[in-house]
Amino acid sequence: MDKKTILIFKVCAAALWANEKMGKQERDYVGNLIERFAEDEKGKNLLRKLQTQDINLKVLESEIEDLSKDDKQFIFEECFGIITSDKVLDIPDIKFLKDLKKVCGIENRYYRNRIKEARIYKGVKIKRNLKIFVAIGMVIWIAILFLPRSFSKKDFKELLRENIKKESVNINVLSEWDITGRKKLSAGEIYASMRKSVVTVYVKEGDKRVSQGTGSIIGEGENDYYILTNKHVIESRKSKIKEPQNYEIKLYTGARFDARLDFYSRKRDLALLRARIPEEYVGIIKISPKKYQNVGDRVYSLGTPIGMTNTFTEGIISALRDEYIQTDATIFFGNSGGPLINEYAELIGIVTQSFLFKDYSFAIYSDKITDLLKEKEE
Structure with a gap:
């Protein structure tokens, strides 16, 4: 493993410990980094060891300054991904990013846009002042005592459990028998073939769209078509979702249909929506x-x-x-x-x-x- 890769991982490790604690999302993100950076088990063990060390950004500044502009941009993006993976930016996180921005020569405008994108598309929240959060906590506590019970995360899971449709999803998986006789398609043919199978997924609060992603129509049940997407797409602001069917899909034609969250995985970044769509609009992807x-x-x-x-x-x-x-x-x-x-x-x-x-x-x-x-x- 070359020195540049090790340096990049060291900076990522420093980002990991920016606020002196590491959540599950951050552990998962760093696990993905190790998987991508290391070519063999020896390399993985080296990076795992570095991950546990107390590495300070200040110590690495001179080495970072010697890197190319692209490498500095890469370091900033990786560290930004780690720090925002738990969807919270607290004061130590922001301080680290600002210090890194300066070392890597990232423009202020670009930095502000990345923060904005993280808040809009990933649901990242910024923790500002502890006193403010204590005050908000008191208001919430009073509301719990004196107002009707709000829609909790537990309620969401209960409704989701009730919402799972107990039916088989018919999917089309390539087998060894299908391999012979397949014909490669041109880019234009692939696009024309795939348009009916791909949808835009919108997460909504009431009539307001709060986030979006993409999905693929992978199968069908008795009356519904099933759309596969990422779990992080449908749960980006899950705490605010009032009911599990508050989703919308848009087809390549521009036609829109309500969708229902059918299931999301506890193990992987995958989720299933289902929707009733006219058959002529649909193509099930193999x-x-x-x-x-x-x-x-x-x-x-x-x-x-x-x-x-x-x-x-x-x-x-x-x-x-x-x-x-x-x-x-x-x-x-x-x-x-x-x-x-x-x-x-x-x-x-x-x-x-x-x-x-x-x-x-x-x-x-x-x-x-x-x-x-x-x-x-x-």
């Missing part, structure tokens, strides 16, 4: 497992990055990691939950992470869809 994918294969993404519907990009499989497909296809906020597609117009992955100014993003293997459906039936 699922291609990990064993049929290879590094260098051409892949495509179709989704709604930053509100731009029906955006189609292409790239290759850069690496097949243990848990994720790594690709250089251009992916941005709003693509989350959307499909990564091969040259046969088959779903090979579910987009889950992207990084600005770097030629890589990550997708969950399509094999996990069957695991999700088994989990739903448990």
Whole structure:
């Protein structure tokens, strides 16, 4: 492992301990970093050891200054991802980011936009002053005593449990018998084929849209079609959601339909919505497992990055990691939950992470869809 990679991970480790505590989301994020940065078990053990050390940003400043502009941007994005992964920015987090911004030469305008994007698209909240939070806590406590009971997280889970439809979801998974006779399609043919299978997902509070992502129509039940997306798309502001069917999907034609949250995984960043859609608007996407994918294969993404519907990009499989497909296809906020597609117009992955100014993003293997459906039936 080269010195630059180790330095980048050290800065990420410093970000991890910016507020002297590490939550589950931050542990998961760093676990993903280790998976991506290390090529073998020896490298993983080295990074795990670094992860536990008390590393101060001040000590690393001179080394960071020697890096290229792109590497500095990369470091800032990785650290920003770690610090916002728990969806809270407290005073130590903000101080670390401001110090890192200065060391990496990040412009103030860009920094402010990243904070804004995190709040809008990831539901990140900023913790400001403890006294303010104590005062708010007192108000909430009084409200609990004297006002009608509010809709709690437990209520949400209970309603979701009642909402799960006890029916089999019919999906189309590629088998060894299907391999022979398949024909590679052009980019234009893939786009035309996939449009009916990909939707924009909106999370709503009343009539107001509070966040969005992308989804794929993966199967059908007796009356409903099932849409796969990321869990973080549907729960970005879950604490404010008043009822589980407060979702909307938009098709490539612009037609909109109400959707219902059917299930989300306790183990993976995956969720299922269901909706009643006229059959002529729908195309069910075929699922291609990990064993049929290879590094260098051409892949495509179709989704709604930053509100731009029906955006189609292409790239290759850069690496097949243990848990994720790594690709250089251009992916941005709003693509989350959307499909990564091969040259046969088959779903090979579910987009889950992207990084600005770097030629890589990550997708969950399509094999996990069957695991999700088994989990739903448990």
